[in-house]
Amino acid sequence: MTDSEASFTTERHVKYYLRCLKTFLPSAYTSNDSNRMLLAYLTLSGLDVLGVLQTKTTPEERSSYINWLYHCQVPTGGFRGFPGTDFGSDRRNKDNEAWDPANVPATFFALVNLLVLGDDLSRVKRRECLKWLPSVQRDDGSFGELVGPDGSLGGARDLRYCCCAAGIRFILRGKGSGVADVPDINVAGLVSFIEACQTYDGGMAESPFCESHSGHTYCAIGALDFLRRSSKDLKPVPLLSAGSSQFEALTTWLASRQTAEIEEPDDEDEEDELPRSLEDPLADQINGLPDTAPLDADTIRCAGFNGRCNKYADTCYSFWNGATLVVGESPRGC
Template structure:
């Protein structure tokens, strides 16, 4: 599996006082865990397993999970997740579809296991220190093979007559290979007489989604997108099918004849690096000088920030007082997900996560990205908004916090980019005895653990775990 090598901490210039308000982020996530979520989340009830993962993992990254919860509460969360375990393998996305004793052949199609929910359920169990021994591993892995279509793509749920339903893009391939990685490591072929997924067909699907400019798209001939690119790269990492040389670039890699993804690694890296942008909101798309000469001194990227009256924050202004400036120096840069789009907090994660897994985070301007996250989208009450001025939400708050962890922010745990949670949680997974036996008496997991260590609710009636 891909490594997350130690990257140098972001080098800050003297006087840079952009800071992560650790205490407010802790308070934000504690409120999300212990109180009702705003009523806007009611429509996301079917994604409650995912929301639960964001909350638990964020508190873990902040080093506050043990302080914020008691052992009894954590065991209660574990029991809630197992309550969502599906009788035929996998996990439900939320408990509302559980018919219990009323389940029968006629209504069971309304109560499917869900591929993304299964991935997030397993991740959350690991975060809570569970050993996964209550997971129906054989049933889950057998169900997973049924979730793969003949073309190699994965869907979301099983419908009537075993029909695979849902999307077929790399998001589901990522979650499916993540489930496989957690429950059987990177071993290919049958395990305990349970068949494997068709790895080559999935890799071929990813290759078919590669675009002319190096990114990964939703489907063949579609536009490249940072989210699909992250999912594809992470899936290839889980399968050990990244290009040879990615894991340890300084060491020669032995040749093998296995099909691998990313046919042009340098082009993919160029596309990812090109996602960094100084266009941070809609107004940045216009030239504030009304000058269309197009020179470096008049292009909107050189001066567009003067329009953001409410941004930068006071802290952001202090960070640049007394510092040398020029018309080409960019103070804040975010990441976009597609060409010619505005920056968005979540894309900082998709891009940085991809680069971390490829061991190439150094090719972007980490200092300017850090300032964007802390000065522009970090919210006063904690969490991160989607764009400057937006309120925080669980999705962007978690991905923003995770990006800060990848940038080695002080006070946050080190981060495993592909698994999307802390390296400490990843190391717990690698120590599980039943899993060590699957991967070969623990040898494979010891290597993976060593590599990971290198980088060292609803307003109406319930909370996320209610």
């Protein structure tokens, strides 16, 4: 198939999403049963992006999806990842509630699912959720995933949790939501933690002193964008300020993720050869090519983005890198 003949088979995508939404999930997803809230998000948002959610589902079906989402709401605030941990409100008490916890990613995805379905969030336990949110924040500003037995905090220090927590705060606290008296998270601490995740090469790692990664970079900038949208007193953040050394290092790192290498070389002698970046003349020199060497049409046609230095291209990183550049460079006020 030539480039001129390539097309996006929308109907096949829609058919797959509807299968996941209206029947049993494919058997390959069995091990992800506890992540059903995330799978619902991917399915609903996929149909929404394709512009068919309203036409391919009935009002009754969408109402049932909304009811299922609210069934996953935890009485003390937040949402569980799937109904499997719900042992009923009549049996839930202070001694066993840690075994049916709300978790940060599930809560974020549940709220987004409700919004995608057109719900007004009137049944969300807004105050309870916002009171619960600070309980999953650590002293260093990072967020965990959930509160476990004896008040222990589960989950790594990970920018993914930080982004979801900032998103929950933005959706439920927003502007004039009537919850000003509910204690807020430590916004300054969260910003400080995110800033500490920037590495020597300009990218963002999942936590301080780890390797930079495009997915975590998206989460870092996404979290900061949620905060600047909803925090009127938030001081300018260098990572979002064009001209600052942090911003320039970040955008340079993102642009340098473009590469002409899309798969591992067949020749074993080339195993140690580094992927040649379209933006990095040093990589050309390492590979024995002059930095002015023109790229042929096939190379340019196959160029993609990687997620870490010296890795091969992967389609998902076209989104993580591209979306981060769009969010980071968009001057949005509060």
